Each structure stands twice: as C-alpha cells, then as structure tokens.
Amino acid sequence: VVSQKDFPLQEVGRMMLDRNPENYFAEVEQTAFSPSHMVPGIAPSPDRMLQGRLFSYPDTHRHRLGANYLQLPINKPLSSVRTHQRDGPMSLGDNGGRLPNYEPNSFGGPAENQAARELDVHTRLDGLVGRHSYELTDADFEQPRALYRLLSDQERKDLVENIAGNIAKAKLVFQRRIVEHLKRIDSDYGGRVEAILKEKNHDY
DSSP states (O other), X not given: OOXXXXXXXXXXXXXXXXXXXXXXXXXXXXXXXXXXXXXXXXXXXXXXXXXXXXXXXXXXXXXXXXXXXXXXXTTSOSSOOOOSOOOSTTXXXXXXXXXXXXXSOSSSOOOOOGGGOOOOOOOOOOSOOSOOOOOOOGGGGHHHHHHHHHSOHHHHHHHHHHHHHHHTTSOHHHHHHXXXXXXXXXXXXXXXXXXXXXXXXXXX
C-alpha cells in the first residue's frame, strides 16, 4: 500500500475490457500477469515485496504454463517480439526461423534496441547485506493500519464482517492468532472481529 497522499496517482493509460472470455481455460486459466511486465518509462521501486514479486511471478508462470508462456495467444503482445528465446516445450510460431539466437551477429538476427531501455535511476541504499534473523515489529503493520483508517465506516463494517465470517471456520488456535495480528494493525479492527468470533463460537 503506497500512500496516495505522498505519491499521487499518475494516469499512464487505460485498460478496456470489451468482452467476456470465449473459453475460460484459454483466456483465463492461461493468463500470466506480472509486475515485471512494464512498458518503457516505468520502473519498479525498491520496495522489498515488489522486488521479490518481479522474480517470483514469472517463475510461477514458467512452472505452471511452461517456458514459452508468453507465446500463448492470451499473453503475447499485439506487436511481434524478436528475442533470443528458442525451443522449449510448446514453442509457438516459427521459433525464430533460421535467424541466429545470439548477439552480435551478421545475419539479421535480433539486436538490442536502446530506445526500449529502462531509464537509468540511481537509488541510495544503506545497510548491511547478510543473514539476519527476522522479528515482527509494529513497523510491519504501518501500511495496513493506514489503509484501515482510510476506510469509511461502512467499508470497515464490511471488512470486519467478511474477515470474521471466514476466520470463524478455522480452528480456535488459528482464530486467536489471527486476531492478535489484527489488533496490532488497529485495536478497533481486531476487537470488532474478535467480538463477532465470540458470538459465533462460545468456546472462543
């Protein structure tokens, strides 16, 4: 959750959904979204969660759909892409034809296009790289706390009832553990969820 007060949204385009899927498997199950799919001019922030997802999402797609998942009709771009990617299971299209898959080459193969290069951004980072034990602190709850406090009364009510309704199906030991985390986000949030759980389960 990035504070829109500190970082106002900037519209860069619009996505229009103009039809429903014709085939659920081909157009829904095989879709592969990733935050690493960016157009030139947009770059990721050094946020730790985002940095991890830049790698983990494509890895998941490769495991789930295969190495050539970006060649599936639902995932491929409208403009043809010329890369050094070759072979692998379910390779679609002409697989690069007879062009070489290395660079530099003298036979008209793909070449790097500097126009699509990511903008050079330098970010100052401080700290030590190493193995560190992790301890959950109040700082880990700052973002969900800020989001909860932005919600309207009705939105908070809907959230509390939705969360409590699902948690109530879990074992008591897990219900209590989850409520502890919710109280660290906001005492009102955790308290309201806990009250509903007590109503639903008298052994709580």
